[in-house]
Amino acid sequence: MAIAVRDIVPFSTARTHLSDLVLEVQNGAEKIITKNGEPAVAVIDAKRLDHYHRLEHARIHLLLLEEVDQGLADVKAGRTVDAKAGINALKQARKAARGRAAG
Structure with missing residues (x-):
């Protein structure tokens, strides 16, 4: 699955919108959290x-x-x-x- 631009999220945005981010991931999205413009972590559904x-x-x-x-x-x-x-x-x-x- 390719990562879309909308799935790349700055750390500050992830922190302030964590609940929304979790819901999107639970619904199948995969997110890349960036820190200082560099990929830092991936967020995927636990399953x-x-x-x-x-x-x-x-x-x-x-x-x-x-x-x-x-x-x-x-x-x-x-x-x-x-x-x-x-x-x-x-x-x-x-x-x-x-x-x-x-x-």
Whole structure:
């Protein structure tokens, strides 16, 4: 949804007309509050914010599922490392990194 010029509101106007602003947002508008002429915050309906949070949560789950698929493909293709060997390699890498940072 594109933001119209009427949806860009200076902070001083938002402060003096907060009730009107809230009603507009509850009726579907999205507002950008500016401070010193620069965008400062966005005002959106709480239900829409909840929806955005749920979308982000779903996106994270999809990314995790993609990583699981990649891991299963690696196992199937034989691209695995023994757990002890992998942990030892990580420890060695950390030790080397600490040595470079200290030196």
